[in-house]
Amino acid sequence: xxxxxxxxxxxxxxxxxxxxxxxxxxxxxxxxxxxxxxxxxxxxxxxxxxxxxxxxxxxxxxxxxxxxxxxxxxxxxxxxxxxxxxxxxxxxxxxxxxxxxxxxxxxxxxxxxxxxxxxxxxxxxxxxxxxxxxxxxxxxxxxxxxxxxxxxxxxxxxxxxxxxxxxxxxxxxxxxxxxxxxxxxxxxxxxxxxxxxxxxxxxxxxxxxxxxxxxxxxxxxxxxxxxxxxxxxxxxxxxxxxxxxxxxxxxxxxxxxxxxxxxxxxxxxxxxxxxxxxxxxxxxxxxxxxxxxxxxxxxxxxxxxxxxxxxxxxxxxxxxxxxxxxxxxxxxxxxxxxxxxxxxxxxxxxxxxxxxxxxxxxxxxxxxxxxxxxxxxxxxxxxxxxxxx
Numbered sequence: 585x586x587x588x589x590x591x592x593x594x595x596x597x598x599x600x601x602x603x604x605x606x607x608x609x610x611x612x613x614x615x616x617x618x619x620x621x622x623x624x625x626x627x628x629x630x631x632x633x634x635x636x637x638x639x640x641x642x643x644x645x646x647x648x649x650x651x652x653x654x655x656x657x658x659x660x661x662x663x664x665x666x667x668x669x670x671x672x673x674x675x676x677x678x679x680x681x682x683x684x685x686x687x688x689x690x691x692x693x694x695x696x697x698x699x700x701x702x703x704x705x706x707x708x709x710x711x712x713x714x715x716x717x718x719x720x721x722x723x724x725x726x727x728x729x730x731x732x733x734x735x736x737x738x739x740x741x742x743x744x745x746x747x748x749x750x751x752x753x754x755x756x757x758x759x760x761x762x763x764x765x766x767x768x769x770x771x772x773x774x775x776x777x778x779x780x781x782x783x784x785x786x787x788x789x790x791x792x793x794x795x796x797x798x799x800x801x802x803x804x805x806x807x808x809x810x811x812x813x814x815x816x817x818x819x820x821x822x823x824x825x826x827x828x829x830x831x832x833x834x835x836x837x838x839x840x841x842x843x844x845x846x847x848x849x850x851x852x853x854x855x856x857x858x859x860x861x862x863x864x865x866x867x868x869x870x871x872x873x874x875x876x877x878x879x880x881x882x883x884x885x886x887x888x889x890x891x892x893x894x895x896x897x898x899x900x901x902x903x904x905x906x907x908x909x910x911x912x913x914x915x916x917x918x919x920x921x922x923x924x925x926x927x928x929x930x931x932x933x934x935x936x937x938x939x940x941x942x943x944x945x946x947x948x949x950x951x952x953x954x955x956x957x958x959x960x961x962x963x964x965x966x967x968x969x970x971x972x973x
Contacts, residue, residue, distance in 0.1 A: 636969050636970075636973060637655055637657060637665075637667055637966060637969060637970050638667055638669070640655075640948075640962070640965065640966035640969055641653040641654075641655055641667055641668070641669035641670075641948075641966065642669050643962065644669065644670075644950055644959070644962060644963065644966070645669045645670040648954070648956075648959045648962055650669075650670060650950045650951065650952060650954075650959070651670050651671060651674055651838070651839070651841050651850065651950075651951045651952060652668070652669065652670035652671055652672055652680045652838045652950065652951040653667075653668070653669045653670055653680075653948065653949065653950045653951070653963075653966075654666070654667065654668050654669075654680060654683070654684060654686070654838065654871050654948070654949045654950075655667040655668075655871055655946065655947065655948045655949070655966065655970065656683060656870070656871035656872040656874075656875050656945075656946070656947050657875075657944075657945070657946045657970045658872070658875040658876070658879065658944065658945040658946070659943075659944060660942055660943030660944055664872055664875065666682050666683045666871065666872060668680035668681075668682055670838075670951070671838075672684070672837075672838040672839060673838070673839045674839065674841065674850055674852070675852070680838045681836035681837060681838060683822075683870045683871060683872045684835075684836050684837040684838050684870065685822055685833050685834065685835050685836065685837040685868050685869065685870055686833075686837060686838070686840075686868070686869070686870065686871070686933045686935060686949045686951075687833070687840065687858065687867075687868055687930045687931075687932060687933045688865075688867050688868065688869045688874065688928055688930075688933070688935050689861065689865045689927075689928025689929045689930035689933065689934070689935065690788075690864060690865050690926060690927065690928030690929070690930075691867065691869070691874060691925075691926045691927065691928045691935060692791075692825075692861060692863065692864060692865045692866055692867040692928065693791050693863070693864055693865070693911045693926060693928075694877075694878070694881070694911045694912055694925075694926045695810050695814055695867060695877075696791050696794050696795055696798070696806070696810070696863045696864075696911065697739050697791075697794070697895065697910050697911020697912065698813070698814055698881065698886050698887065698895075698911070699798050699806070699809050699810055699813055699814070700735065700739060700794055700797065700798060700910075700911075701739075701887050701891040701892075701894065701895060701910065702813055702886070702887065702891070703798065703801055703802070704735075704891055704894075705887065705888045705890070705891045708801050708802075709735060709797065709801055710735065711734065711735050711736040711739075711894065711910075712734050712735070712736060713734065713735050714730065714731050714732070714733065714734060715730040715731075715733045715734070715735065715738065715793060715797070716729075716730040716731040716733075718735075718796075718797045718800050718801060719793065719796055719797060719800060722768070722793075722796075723745070723768075723772075723793065724772065725746075725771075725772035725773075725774070725775065725776070726774075726775035726776065727744075727775045727776035727779075728745065728746075728772060728775070728776045732779075732780050733745065733780045734780070734781075735794070735797065736894075736910065737780050737781055737790075738790040738791070738793055738794045738797075739790070739791075739794060739910035739911050740784075740899060740908060740909065740910055741784055741785060741786050741787055741790055741908060742780070742781055742782075742783065742784050742899065743780050743781075743787065743790055744776045744777045744778040744779055744780050744781075744782070744783065744785070745771065745776060745777070745787050745789045745790055745793075746771050746772070746774035746775065746776060746777055746787065746789060747771065747785075747786070747787040747788050747789055748767045748768070748770040748771035748788060748789050748792070749788055750770075751770035751773075752767075752770065752860045754842060754853065754931045756860075757856055757857060757858070757859075757860040757931065758853065758855075758856045758857065758931075759856075759857060760857060760859075760860075761828060761829065761857050761859050762857075762859045762860045762862070763859075764792050764795065764796055764862050764863070767788075767789070767792050767860065767862065768789065768792060768793070771787075771789040771792075784899050784900075784901065784908065788861075788864035788865065790864075791862075791863045791864035791911075792862055792863055792864060794863060795862060795863025795864075796863075798863075806825070806862075806863055807825035807827070810825055810867075811824070811825065813886075814877070814886060817886070818876060818877060818880050818885070818886075820869070820873045820876065820877065821873075822835060822869065822870045822873055823867065823868065823869040823870070823873045823877070824867065824868055824869075825866055825867050825868075826858055826866060826867075826868060828859065829857070831855045831856055831857050831858075832855055833854065833855075833868055834868070837854070838951045839852050839854045839932075839951065840852070840853050840854045840931065840932020840933045840951050840952065841853060841932060841951055841952045842931055842932060842952060842953070843952070843955070846955060846956075850952075853931045853932040854932055856931055856932070858930065861930055865928060865930050871935070871937070871947040871948070871949055872947075874935065874937060874947045875937070875939070875945035875946065875947050876945075878924065878925050878937070878938055878939045878945055879939050879943060879945045881912075881939075882924055882939050882941075882943070883943065894909075894910055895909050895910040895911065895912050896909050896912060896914070896924070897909055897910070898912075898913075898914055901913075904916075911926070912924055912925070912926065913925060913926055913927070913938075915938065915964075917940070917968060917971060917972055918968050918972055919968075919971075919972035921940065921941060922940075922941075923938040923939060923940045923967075923971055924938050924939055924940075925937050925938020925939065925947075926938070929953045930953075931953065932951060932952065932953070933949060933950070933951060933952075933953070934949065934950050934952070934953050934954065934960065934963065935947060935948070935949045936948050936960070936963045936964050936967050937967050938967070938971075940971050944970075944971055945971075946966075946967050946970035946971050947967070948963050948966045948967050948970075950963060
C-alpha cells in the first residue's frame, strides 16, 4: 500500500515487494485471451465503449501477462456493464466470475475515513483532536508524540508516522494474525518520517490508529461500524470486512497470485490472513459495489456536506496532478477534470477506479500486484478510458 514512486501516480498497496503481474507465456496463451462482457438488461443500451474497455483488459492479460482482469463501468443513472478477461484459476482454467469478489486493499481506507467523518458530523470526534485525546499513551517513539498528531493528519497522511509495512512480508501474512497493536509495535520501532503537518507520506499506520479511535469512541468493533454505517446502509451484499481467522473469499472469485521473481512460476495466494491490513486494507468487495460505494459517497449519501467538503480538500501528491484528501484521492483525467476514488493492492489483487463529478464510475481489478509500475499505469489507463469515453 505504500507509494514508492510518483513518476506516474500509483495508488497505495498492502505489500508490493515480492508480487508481480506476469504468468508464463505458455499458460496465458492457452485460451485466456478473450474478455467477456456481462450487462444487465437495463445496461444493454449503455453508452460505454465496451470495445475500448475490453481491449484494455485483453492487453492486461496478453501483453502484461496478468492472470485475470475484471472491470465494471457504471453510468450516472446506475446502469452497469461488467467485463472479464483471462482465467479465474490457472490450475483448472476456469472462467473469471463476472463481478467476482476481490480483496480491495487500501480502498478499505476510504471506508474507515467515512466512519471517522460520520463521527465528526455527530460531534463525537474533532478533526483537530489530538490522537492522544482518544488513545492516551499509545503513540510514542523516536520523534513520535500522539499529543502532536491530529485526526486530520492521520486521514491525510500528513502525520509523519512511520509505516509498519516493511515488517509485514507476503509469506508472513499468509498465516499470521496481527492484532492492530502488533502493527503499531512494528511501526514505532522506527523514528518519525517528519514533524506532523510538515509534509506528506503514505503510511498504513495512520489508518490503524484511525480504526482504533473509531473503536474507542463507539465502544464497538471497527468492522461492525463499517458494516452498519456503510455496507448495510448502501445494500452492498457482496462487500465485507473479514472476521478474525477468515482467510477465504466467501463468494465466487478469481484466484489471486504472486511471483517470487519475474518469469518464475505463479503461486496461488488467494487464501491468506488479511489482518495485516485491518483498517488500512482488509476488506473484500466487487468492482460493481466499489462503483456503488464511491458513487454514493460523492453524491452525498454517506456524509454531511461539511464533512464531504473536508474529505475532498486535498494536498498534492508529488507532481502528478493527483491529490490526497481525507481517505479520498483525486486523479486527473485525460479528457479534463478529475475523478475521485482510492485504489489498493494486497497480495494477489490490485484495484483502481473511482467516480467523476458527473457520476460515472469505473473500477478495474487484476489478480496479481505487478512488479512493473508500467502495468499499474495500464490499469489506470483502462479506468481513464472507461471514464473519458
